[in-house]
Amino acid sequence: MAIIVKKFGGTSVGSVELIRHIAARIAAGKKPGDAVVLVVSAMAKTTDDLVALAYGISPHPSRRELDMLLTAGERISMALLSLALQEEGLDSISFTGSQSGIITDDRHGNARILNVNAFRIREELARGKIVIVAGFQGVSQSKEITTLGRGGSDTSAVALACYLQAERCEIHTDVDGVFTADPRLVRSARLLPELGYAQMLALAYNGSKVLHPRAVEFAWKYQIPVEVKSSFTFEPGTLLTPAPTTQQGTNMEERKITAIAHKQNLIRYSVAADQRLIGALKDWHNEIFRWWVEGARAELVCEAKYDAEIAHWLDTRQIAILGREAGLGGVTLVGLGINLDPGWLARTLELCAPYAIRRVQHSDMTIELLLPSEQVPACVQALHQAFLGDTP
Amino acid sequence: MAIIVKKFGGTSVGSVELIRHIAARIAAGKKPGDAVVLVVSAMAKTTDDLVALAYGISPHPSRRELDMLLTAGERISMALLSLALQEEGLDSISFTGSQSGIITDDRHGNARILNVNAFRIREELARGKIVIVAGFQGVSQSKEITTLGRGGSDTSAVALACYLQAERCEIHTDVDGVFTADPRLVRSARLLPELGYAQMLALAYNGSKVLHPRAVEFAWKYQIPVEVKSSFTFEPGTLLTPAPTTQQGTNMEERKITAIAHKQNLIRYSVAADQRLIGALKDWHNEIFRWWVEGARAELVCEAKYDAEIAHWLDTRQIAILGREAGLGGVTLVGLGINLDPGWLARTLELCAPYAIRRVQHSDMTIELLLPSEQVPACVQALHQAFLGDTP
Numbered sequence: 191m192a193i194i195v196k197k198f199g200g201t202s203v204g205s206v207e208l209i210r211h212i213a214a215r216i217a218a219g220k221k222p223g224d225a226v227v228l229v230v231s232a233m234a235k236t237t238d239d240l241v242a243l244a245y246g247i248s249p250h251p252s253r254r255e256l257d258m259l260l261t262a263g264e265r266i267s268m269a270l271l272s273l274a275l276q277e278e279g280l281d282s283i284s285f286t287g288s289q290s291g292i293i294t295d296d297r298h299g300n301a302r303i304l305n306v307n308a309f310r311i312r313e314e315l316a317r318g319k320i321v322i323v324a325g326f327q328g329v330s331q332s333k334e335i336t337t338l339g340r341g342g343s344d345t346s347a348v349a350l351a352c353y354l355q356a357e358r359c360e361i362h363t364d365v366d367g368v369f370t371a372d373p374r375l376v377r378s379a380r381l382l383p384e385l386g387y388a389q390m391l392a393l394a395y396n397g398s399k400v401l402h403p404r405a406v407e408f409a410w411k412y413q414i415p416v417e418v419k420s421s422f423t424f425e426p427g428t429l430l431t432p433a434p435t436t437q438q439g440t441n442m443e444e445r446k447i448t449a450i451a452h453k454q455n456l457i458r459y460s461v462a463a464d465q466r467l468i469g470a471l472k473d474w475h476n477e478i479f480r481w482w483v484e485g486a487r488a489e490l491v492c493e494a495k496y497d498a499e500i501a502h503w504l505d506t507r508q509i510a511i512l513g514r515e516a517g518l519g520g521v522t523l524v525g526l527g528i529n530l531d532p533g534w535l536a537r538t539l540e541l542c543a544p545y546a547i548r549r550v551q552h553s554d555m556t557i558e559l560l561l562p563s564e565q566v567p568a569c570v571q572a573l574h575q576a577f578l579g580d581t582p
Numbered sequence: 583m584a585i586i587v588k589k590f591g592g593t594s595v596g597s598v599e600l601i602r603h604i605a606a607r608i609a610a611g612k613k614p615g616d617a618v619v620l621v622v623s624a625m626a627k628t629t630d631d632l633v634a635l636a637y638g639i640s641p642h643p644s645r646r647e648l649d650m651l652l653t654a655g656e657r658i659s660m661a662l663l664s665l666a667l668q669e670e671g672l673d674s675i676s677f678t679g680s681q682s683g684i685i686t687d688d689r690h691g692n693a694r695i696l697n698v699n700a701f702r703i704r705e706e707l708a709r710g711k712i713v714i715v716a717g718f719q720g721v722s723q724s725k726e727i728t729t730l731g732r733g734g735s736d737t738s739a740v741a742l743a744c745y746l747q748a749e750r751c752e753i754h755t756d757v758d759g760v761f762t763a764d765p766r767l768v769r770s771a772r773l774l775p776e777l778g779y780a781q782m783l784a785l786a787y788n789g790s791k792v793l794h795p796r797a798v799e800f801a802w803k804y805q806i807p808v809e810v811k812s813s814f815t816f817e818p819g820t821l822l823t824p825a826p827t828t829q830q831g832t833n834m835e836e837r838k839i840t841a842i843a844h845k846q847n848l849i850r851y852s853v854a855a856d857q858r859l860i861g862a863l864k865d866w867h868n869e870i871f872r873w874w875v876e877g878a879r880a881e882l883v884c885e886a887k888y889d890a891e892i893a894h895w896l897d898t899r900q901i902a903i904l905g906r907e908a909g910l911g912g913v914t915l916v917g918l919g920i921n922l923d924p925g926w927l928a929r930t931l932e933l934c935a936p937y938a939i940r941r942v943q944h945s946d947m948t949i950e951l952l953l954p955s956e957q958v959p960a961c962v963q964a965l966h967q968a969f970l971g972d973t974p
Contacts, residue, residue, distance in 0.1 A: 302835040349834065387826075388780045395921065395946050407919050408835065413825050432824030433805050434779075442741065443694040443800065463931070471928035478924050483931070483942040527799050529787065532870050536863035539855070539875070550875040553945025554787050 193315065193356040197229040197325060197347035201364040202421035203267045204234035212362075213274035215424055216320070220280070225315040227354065229325045229347040230271055232263025253298035257327075257337045261286070264324035264343075272322050282320040285310065287327030288335065292346060294328035300339035300475060301328055303346075306353035323350060340477075341402020348408045348416065358415040361401060366420045367427030368393065368400050371450040371574045375567050378579060382449065383426070386434035389448045389524050392555050396522035397453030406430070434526045434555075445534075447525040447577040452570050453479065454563045455494040456520060460513035461504060463488035470507040479520065480558070482551075487512060491520075491560065518548065519563035521570055522556050523577065529554055541576050545569050585707065585748040589621040589717060589739035593756040594813035595659045596626035604754075605666035607816055608712070612672070617707040619746065621717045621739040622663055624655025645690035649719075649729045653678070656716035656735075664714050674712040677702065679719030680727065684738060686720035692731035692867060693720055695738075698745035715742060733794020740800045740808065750807040753793060758812045759819030760785065760792050763842040763966045767959050770971060774841065775818070778826035781840045781916050784947050788914035789845030798822075826918045826947075837926075839917040839969040844962050845871065846955045847886040848912060852905035853896060855880035862899040871912065872950070874943075879904060883912075883952065910940065911955035913962055914948050915969065921946055933968050937961050 196216075203209050220226065240259050244251040251259075268284040275282040291307035311321050325343025328336050338345055344361060351359035368390065369379040385393075387410035394403040400418055409416045409430060419427030434448075456479060461467060463483045476499070480491040492500060494516060504511055528534040529552045538550065538557050545568070549560040561569060588608075595601050612618065632651050636643040660676040667674040683699035703713050717735025720728050730737055736753060743751035760782065761771040777785075779802035786795040792810055801808045801822060811819030826840075848871060853859060855875045868891070872883040884892060886908060896903055920926040921944045930942065930949050937960070941952040953961060 304834060306834075345835075352834075392946055403919075403922065404835070407837075410826050411918065434802050442696065442698075442744075443737075443796070445799075468928045468931045471924040471931075474924045477922055478927075481924070481927060481944060483927075483939070485940065526803065527795070530795065530869050532863040532866045532873070535870075535873060535875075536860045539860045539863075547875070548877065551943065552873060553948070554784055556945070 191225045193225045193354045195227045195351040195356045196360045198362045200231040200234040209274050213278050217278035226320045228322045230267045231343040233267050236263040257298045261327045268322045284322040286324050288329035290323045292328035294336045296330040301336035303349050341404040344402045344405035348405045351414045352412040361418045362421035367418050370578045376574045384429050384431050392524045393451045396451035398451045445527040451522045453520040456518040457494045458491045458515045462510040517563045519566035521559040583617045585617040585746045587619045587743040587748045588752045590754045592623040592626040601666050605670050609670035618712045620714045622659045623717050623735040625659050628655040649690045653719045660714045676714040678716050680721035682715045684720035686728045688722040693728035695741050733796040736794045736797035740797045743806045744804040753810045754813035759810050762970045768966045776821050776823050784916045785843045788843035790843045837919040843914045845912040848910040849886045850883045850907045854902040909955045911958035913951040
């Protein structure tokens with residue numbers, strides 16, 4: 191029995207019409223013998239609405255009760271999708287994270303998957319049913335309802351695909367796949383039919399929102415064939431592959447830029463790198479986009495949405511703030527081996543002369559720029575034109 | 583016909599006794615139907631001796647003649663190995679880079695492989711012969727003899743394995759494989775039986791000398807199954823794999839440190855990041871270990887062996903030197919996803935308190951430290967003990 195896991199995000203199930211559309215597409219595309227598992231997020235905005243309700247009652251809602259509340263979101267979308275499939279004449283059943291056997295640790299709001307006991311899913315698939323699973327949620331070993339935090343539904347889908355030894359995992363989303371740059375910024379950006387796990391991960395870390403880095407790490411680690419595609423057109427999207435890139439240059443050893451990622455609305459804090467900071471970092475559970483330490487000074491670049499939280503955290507920990515700069519953005523070139531050839535740095539600096547570049551650094555596979563947030567679009571456009579503009 | 587490519591480095595073919603040893607092991611291990619291609623480096627020190635001879639004649643030997651001279655090194659080792667195999671009763675034939683069809687660009691001393699036309703190798707394999715190929719060398723499209731620069735023989739072997747669609751590529755060397763840290767520094771370092779291409783590449787970029795990054799990039803890009811193993815014991819070594827790591831934690835999403843790399847004898851130049859530097863970087867063909875640009879200041883960290891060359895290069899380009907620090911070293915933790923969790927930074931800073939850490943930064947898969955070169959061994963030992971010491 192070849193199992194296919196298909197995940198549909200919040201915008202893909204954002205209305206009754208969209209849910210019906212997906213059900214119709216699945217009914218039309220289903221072949222006899224296909225075993226299909228659908229992982230769904232809550233309908234777009236549902237989660238935000240539920241969060242707003244909770245904060246309307248309590249300024250500091252308990253994480254446990256918040257998880258209980260939020261998991262209602264997927265319960266709604268999965269039940270509606272199941273009904274829509276039944277209207278299409280298909281046999282279907284929906285499961286919560288707990289019913290589908292997604293076992294997590296007990297960190298409410300940001301749980302990590304420990305294991306998957308998917309026997310109920312297997313049983314229902316064997317009966318010929320389409321199984322719909324609530325993404326984003328699981329159950330702890332003490333039977334408490336948990337949520338997986340950011341990127342949760344993608345991670346649920348990839349974890350299920352792993353445990354079910356699925357033939358593939360399709361991530362259906364509101365874009366056509368992964369592009370050489372964000373097509374909303376760069377009109378000539380091209381869809382990448384194939385992309386290495388490592389490159390996808392670098393893009394995800396650096397701002398591509400198509401897949402959450404956590405799900406990509408998972409897919410790479412367990413070598414799950416993942417395809418990112420449109421939930422509207424169902425056309426072929428981007429397939430993640432073990433090879434770092436399928437772009438072949440004119441010679442075997444040629445190094446190329448694969449794609450460009452960007453991130454806006456970042457904030458940079460310069461703080462004293464001392465014992466207090468070390469203690470504090472251990473308790474800081476949000477992601478830090480970039481950090482570096484030079485001598486006694488640590489630099490932390492985060493999404494601006496964490497600004498108040500960071501300021502509060504630094505304050506309560508009595509960590510000295512040496513500097514703060516808001517309105518920053520990041521642009522990242524991704525390409526295997528571009529760190530080894532100083533020519534890439536030279537070209538990048540040259541192309542970035544018109545922008546107020548604050549900082550450039552590299553990793554094995556990236557060249558990373560920090561610049562004013564409002565200059566990000568122009569910078570991405572210029573770099574795409576130079577490095578990716580003329581290759582077909 | 584399953585083809586196996588085996589590469590033997592300079593120390594592995596460093597004496598007549600060692601060459602005889604390899605021939606005997608190959609004779610003992612050869613199964614009927616095996617098609618074996620052996621890629622050899624020059625005998626240890628031969629290349630250095632030839633370079634010394636050239637510089638005894640001319641302070642600025644032409645790169646073309648130097649390539650002509652240096653390629654004599656592999657000619658010697660491959661002919662000797664072929665004779666030793668024939669003494670073992672095996673039928674063998676040796677080929678230069680040119681005869682084996684390794685086509686490169688025309689950058690003498692640092693050529694890149696464009697293509698491989700390995701028909702002569704295929705013919706001889708079909709006749710049942712063991713084919714011995716000179717590593718490190720190729721031929722340009724205008725029939726000039728070229729050398730591949732650093733990491734050349736590993737790259738030759740991987741490129742041949744790719745074009746011959748070999749079942750695997752074995753890199754036989756003077757160590758048992760890839761370890762969790764350099765076993766000369768860390769007694770408790772463990773051999774990694776399997777390791778992801780991406781992690782191997784990060785280790786190679788950051789100082790592990792077992793495989794050259796260029797060969798790893800190649801192997802990853804074309805998904806060549808590469809095994810690094812001892813040319814003395816022929817025991818199983820480290821197999822490179824598409825999955826980033828085979829270390830499984832106690833839970834599915836656990837992130838772990840895979841290994842630690844280090845590099846000593848580095849030098850850091852702080853220079854003015856202006857138009858002159860951009861122009862100069864385009865002509866700088868050596869590797870830069872780390873670089874970053876902050877505002878108008880660029881920092882370049884290179885191996886100290888390039889010191890005179892860098893100083894000369896900066897001087898002739900009239901690039902202002904704002905600072906220079908010798909005696910630096912690098913220590914790099916490699917582990918997928920360690921950038922996303924600030925706890926790793928906290929632990930690292932805590933463990934590094936006894937050392938004069940100049941700088942810490944991260945990439946997708948690494949935490950990178952810059953510190954005095956003489957503190958590198960103690961730092962590697964402390965980090966290995968903390969992060970890799972107690973896992974079996």
